[in-house]
Amino acid sequence: MSTIDVYWSQRRFGQTARRDWWWVQPLAIFLGLSAFFIYANWAAFQGKFYSWGPYLSPFYSPEIFGDSPHSWFGPKPAWWPAWWPYSPAYLILWAPGLFRVTCYYYRGAYYKAFWADPPACAVGEPRKHYLGERSFPLIMQNAHRYFLYLAVLFVACLAYDVWKAMWFRDAAGHASFGIGIGTLILAANVVLLGGYTFGCHSMRHLTGGRLDRLSESPICQKAYDCSSCLNRRHMLWAWMSLTSVMFSDIYIRLCSMGIWTDWRIL
Amino acid sequence: MATATFRVWRGDREGGRFQDYSTVVSEGMVVLDAMHRVQAEQAHDLALRWNCKAGKCGSCSAEINGMPRLMCMTRLNQLPLDKPVTVEPLRAFPPVRDLVTDVSWNFEVKKSIKPFKSRVPDAPDGTWRMAQKDVDRVQEFRKCIECFLCQDVCHVLREHRKFAEFAGPRYFVHMAALEMHPLDVEDRTAELKGTHSIGYCNITTCCRKVCPENITITENAIIPLKERVADRFYDPLTKLFRILRGGDSRRSTGPPR
Known part of the structure; x- marks a missing residue:
């Protein structure tokens, strides 16, 4: 392709003729994502207060090795180095974390908010050098679909956790059906995570976007329509599910610490 | 007054x-x-x-x-x-x-894009059959009025001046209209990755925000094309399936079933 001569001088960082509050959105994203990142790491490092009764924090689900009754394969494995702190969250949190890091919505958002590339539309940037997503490391964003596959498994695990959160044990160890506020919070979390995961751009591509003659595959067409419907509000699903994951952990943590009381509805 | x-x-x-x-x-x-x-x-x-x-x-x-x-x-x-x-x-x-x-650079880019290439006619009278649903998807892209506001706001062109390597959002919309068309059999995936460098796009969505025709440029054109490039060049599983199936599964070249 041909190139063209440059007549305009490149703008300085933050230089723009925009009159609106263009900095509000990237600042809000910066604060929101930073708050979540700090909280998620803090909660993952704790390694305790992550389950209460039938509830298990989504930061720790599935609990592959751990001390709570939700653990799949018993306590911390013997091969884990004694000098290295252990939390069941270490084993799993990387997968949903990388699913969000490579998500098309979040990419656009954090490139602006954290890397100022650009800070906002039609606003001057701090750097002249630009590689985009066509070379290392950002070329790795193309692995998003693989993290999507893992995220779908996580949604299934969290849905199973909701089922388990409906069975409360009494002092004698007998399980009985019930619904607490925590059950509703975990159920809402799964719905929001499902809306985010199944409306993912890669899911939309896999269900039917890759086909040019979608009408010849009615099942793909239906799945594509559903995924596209969720995809139209992908940003909303992304933020709501991020908030719900964090709030679910806070709720279970505070119940576990005895600060909050979980009210039984049924 | x-x-x-x-x-x-x-x-x-x-x-x-x-x-x-x-x-x-x-x-x-x-x-x-x-x-x-x-x-x-x-x-x-x-x-x-x-x-x-x-x-x-x-x-x-x-x-x-x-x-x-x-x-x-x-x-x-x-x-x-x-x-x-x-x-x-x-x-x-x-x-x-x-x-x-002077927006003539845009027209030079357009010349570098492989044009529409239809499959052989479906009927003996030289006509084709398409499902309305399949054509509806690309109709949105045809609303483009070539005002080049999206090209102007795209920081890859505006700030980083990648005119020699990057086609810009307008032409990803154009290529999406061609690539997703149910009759088209041309393959532009290699050019999308190579000469048109869709990898430069970092999904700022500025192009979609300024589009006066409200074309969902990022979500309906650029990201689906990025996914097709990922299918071809960055996904070993898809590559394996393609080898096992013996060809490109997304594009049928025969008449509708």
């Missing part, structure tokens, strides 16, 4: 400066009306492009208060008139004079 001040960029390739023009404005006026009034009353040599004044020709693209917009579709009651309204040409392209820029 209210008065508003317009800070208009006056100049050419040698340089220029902003000049303030105060003019009377009234209800229902758009920025293009104000520019015409300035041209008629104060600056007879003010150069600006326009044609339809209905948001369909894509001629009157400019940057109004720093954002790329069509002058004919920007109503004055949407702008704060207590301060001067800045009106400047598209910053990504070389200036010709005043508000007119």
Whole structure:
């Protein structure tokens, strides 16, 4: 392709003729994502207060090795180095974390908010050098679909956790059906995570976007329509599910610490 | 009658400066009306492009208060008139004079894109059969009026000047319209990755935000094309399936089933 001569001088960082509050959105994203990142790491490092009764924090689900009754394969494995702190969250949190890091919505958002590339539309940037997503490391964003596959498994695990959160044990160890506020919070979390995961751009591509003659595959067409419907509000699903994951952990943590009381509805 | 001040960029390739023009404005006026009034009353040599004044020709693209917009579709009651309204040409392209820029680079890019190539006709009379649903998906892309606001706001072109390597959002929309068309059998995936460098796009969504036709450029055109590039070049599992199936599964070349 041909190139063209440059007549305009490149703008300085933050230089723009925009009159609106263009900095509000990237600042809000910066604060929101930073708050979540700090909280998620803090909660993952704790390694305790992550389950209460039938509830298990989504930061720790599935609990592959751990001390709570939700653990799949018993306590911390013997091969884990004694000098290295252990939390069941270490084993799993990387997968949903990388699913969000490579998500098309979040990419656009954090490139602006954290890397100022650009800070906002039609606003001057701090750097002249630009590689985009066509070379290392950002070329790795193309692995998003693989993290999507893992995220779908996580949604299934969290849905199973909701089922388990409906069975409360009494002092004698007998399980009985019930619904607490925590059950509703975990159920809402799964719905929001499902809306985010199944409306993912890669899911939309896999269900039917890759086909040019979608009408010849009615099942793909239906799945594509559903995924596209969720995809139209992908940003909303992304933020709501991020908030719900964090709030679910806070709720279970505070119940576990005895600060909050979980009210039984049924 | 209210008065508003317009800070208009006056100049050419040698340089220029902003000049303030105060003019009377009234209800229902758009920025293009104000520019015409300035041209008629104060600056007879003010150069600006326009044609339809209905948001369909894509001629009157400019940057109004720093954002790329069509002058004919920007109503004055949407702008704060207590301060001067800045009106400047598209910053990504070389200036010709005043508000007119040279956008011919875009047409050069278009020539580098493989054109539509239909499969063999489905019927003996030389006609094709398509499902309406399949064509509906690409209809959105055909709304493009080539105003090049998306090209102007894209930071890959505007800030990083990757004109030699990057096609820009307008042409990803064009390629999406061709690639997703149910009759088209041409393959542009290698060019998308290579000469047109879709990998430069980092999904800022600025192109979608400025599109006067409300084309969902990022979500419906660029990201699906990025996914097709990932299918071909970055996904070993898809590559394995493609080898096992013996070809490209997304594109049927025969008549509809």
